[in-house]
Amino acid sequence: MSEARRRRRPRSAGKPVDEILATTLNLPQYTIATPEQAEKIHEVSLRILSEAGIAFYDEVALATLRTAGASVDDEQVVRFDPEMVEEALAQAPVSFVHTGRDSVRAVTYGADNIVLAPVAGPPYVMDATDGRRPGTYADLVNFVKLANATPYLQQQGTEICVTSDIPFHERALDINYAHIRWGTKPMMGHYPVGICAEDSVAMARIVHGADRVATEHFLLGVINVSSPRRLDDRMLGTIRAYAGNNQAVVLTPFILAGAMGPASILGTVAQANAEVLGALVYTQLVNPGTPCIYGPFLATIDLQDGSPVFGSAESLLAQALCGQMARRYDMPFRAAGTYASSKLPDMQAGIEAVMAMLPSILARPNFVLHAAGWLENGLTTSYEKFAMDLELCGVLLALAQGVSWEEDEWALDAILDEVPPGGHHLGTQHTLGRYRTAFHRTPLFDHESFAQWEVAGAHDSTTRAGRAWRGLLESYEDPGLDEAIDAQLQDFMERRRREIDPAEFQ
């Protein structure tokens, strides 16, 4: 790491010790490629960037890239020299701080920090009582509150569900307002196109002041590369709005391997890696030093019927390789959340969720979007799955803590002197001294005897999860919002509702 990059390391995010501990990665990264193999991925990616290139469907971006020395052909395809890539990599910070309304809840992406955020984007919501229906603003507010009430998400995300009861062109305003009004953890803003991202920045300025927005990061946008090898004008506009205003981005090739990428692990990883690097070059040209997370979204398709498959062996092997590439580049890494194809929060959904997200933790991600709520290929935000996923996130965060090698952990007094053969450790000094903290607890999961479970109503996990999310929602405490800021936000939104031309979203 160069001295220049080292200097870009941010100061500590200033969280209380226990919250830092809870989101620290102490587990070693699971590596499946040798350094030579990782180098080969890098080399093949550079070849893809220099020979095949990435299409940038936006004249502003093409002008910037041309000026910087990239080759641009007649079909808007940009080819990059390895030097441009190396330069961009040297400019991207190795970690950065993301702040919300409550600066104590600020988070750091990079190094040994992990940040979990809820699902983003589903048009539907579902709960066991009312079934599946289009998401509404009220649902979004519920989920913002749940994301703030749980200890297991450190960031409150973006469009946790679509707000179908709000006109399309006004949604960014209301999504941002819901996050500002009801949440104090870091938020992402809403950024489907450049003008929405600009409004997100404007609202952040109202809340935090223009000076702070110019020097701190309050928003984080996911830039989807429309794989293979394509960035459209919407995403390029979002890059300019966020990066151009000192906000952070996640560079996310979205690849269902076999469709948007080759039907192979290495081909998919090489393509994804090239796409991240191509997007990184443009982002660093817009504003050198913009915080960028290395964040491919990788799944596979069923090659015989074309349907998306989450938690497949091939996708998690590909992700492990991407984790190694992110580490090679010393970039913060984003990995998979609790993805599922299942239409219900059933056993399949549980299998899929863990198959997708447990390998993420072993790849040492700094950011996990879609960590809670994802159902039906990402088309539904399930209240019950949200609650079950949160309990899973708790276990995974405990796992991320790794093994403590403190001397007391050996419990030798108990083993050698206190407990006879066939005895038990329940009452040893060692156990009594740590029974509240030694093992992470999962009260939502049923660990009772069959008889206890039957007497309690013989509920399945969906029913218990229904009680859990309602209980969490009740426990939520309104943080309030400064009246002057609220008034400014209302004025801004009212003006923008009149100004925004729905045609810009066609």
Add this chain to the structure above:
Amino acid sequence: MSEARRRRRPRSAGKPVDEILATTLNLPQYTIATPEQAEKIHEVSLRILSEAGIAFYDEVALATLRTAGASVDDEQVVRFDPEMVEEALAQAPVSFVHTGRDSVRAVTYGADNIVLAPVAGPPYVMDATDGRRPGTYADLVNFVKLANATPYLQQQGTEICVTSDIPFHERALDINYAHIRWGTKPMMGHYPVGICAEDSVAMARIVHGADRVATEHFLLGVINVSSPRRLDDRMLGTIRAYAGNNQAVVLTPFILAGAMGPASILGTVAQANAEVLGALVYTQLVNPGTPCIYGPFLATIDLQDGSPVFGSAESLLAQALCGQMARRYDMPFRAAGTYASSKLPDMQAGIEAVMAMLPSILARPNFVLHAAGWLENGLTTSYEKFAMDLELCGVLLALAQGVSWEEDEWALDAILDEVPPGGHHLGTQHTLGRYRTAFHRTPLFDHESFAQWEVAGAHDSTTRAGRAWRGLLESYEDPGLDEAIDAQLQDFMERRRREIDPAEFQ
């Protein structure tokens, strides 16, 4: 590895190439301890063995251990010198072959081989139609057939459910017969006490001939150490029956950490490791060269209500350390199956199953017992969970294959020349050449669109799993059984039903 041990490597099990590939571990082991830390675990274990010792509640075993030079105190506690442990480690084979009626289906434990077997021991069975009820012989036969019909289990296990309709003292005979009659994969025999294990050996002699039983391994018994630090007369009798007759054993401290072991990862691992080594010493004294699998069963308890917890972060970290110890000792390694506390095959069961078994695969196990069917803390064998677990096992075996680094995997012709920006890989030469094999398929999991799923009946995974296990059972083909052998088995069982004294099981 000494020359003596190297010579003990078995010849190839002679399976066809595709079946070997399907059960080969190509993934690197996930290691979380440094070599120095693993050495510390070894040293602490030796200290436990020499200072605290292991109780052997059986005079035959104590005599053998005393003769071999171990110190035996008045409370039947045996203390071991490090030299005895090293000697036993040098005698245990690094891998071995386990053969069933169809020698083509023989499996190897050790090195790069993984063997999955169904759940063992639940008193109840459950299916979605008839609910939970005591297991019967008919259920056991069903599960033996399912284990033989699936491509995802390589071994057919033992008491897949309890046969409550058979008198307790006769069960070993019928369990063995069910496995012999209906299965051709390797079986484990039934071995709750020494006389049952002796009968299992006797029945193996009838099927395979005494000569082959003297030189090959047809049975595999799990030796539960009654943790902490205790081997009872039943298990010691089983060791003598199996090891003494050239059959293999799994050395399994059964530890719910916080109760049978300390409330810490390191303390639990040190104790488990010491218990494996203590059991190993006795097994190698009974018959030097007996194949032994290093196989602790590790879970945790909820330290505030005492209930068992499966798939906890702490248990999977402890298992990862045990995997490293097994590798240090160059012993075959057994790891966790699809454990669950849940009472139903619901989302909790799915989460628990993967949280327990996916980390197993990354620890490079050679044997996974309880890979399918486990529900309700191991008290119920669920038909539906069996089917869902099998589909999960398929994904995990695909995962175990790791990444192929063949040149063709880069798909560079497709990426560079065939697919334009925004195009797709569905029709490339690369994809067309591999669409049947590139990605492992999971037809039991629903990957359809919501509309397709709704038209098809809107079934949850339990309903689909019900169809799956019934379909698998229908696909089962009776392998038949030689009439002369069958008659000998019937004679043997008839005689033993008269001879066995139920009092021996009190």
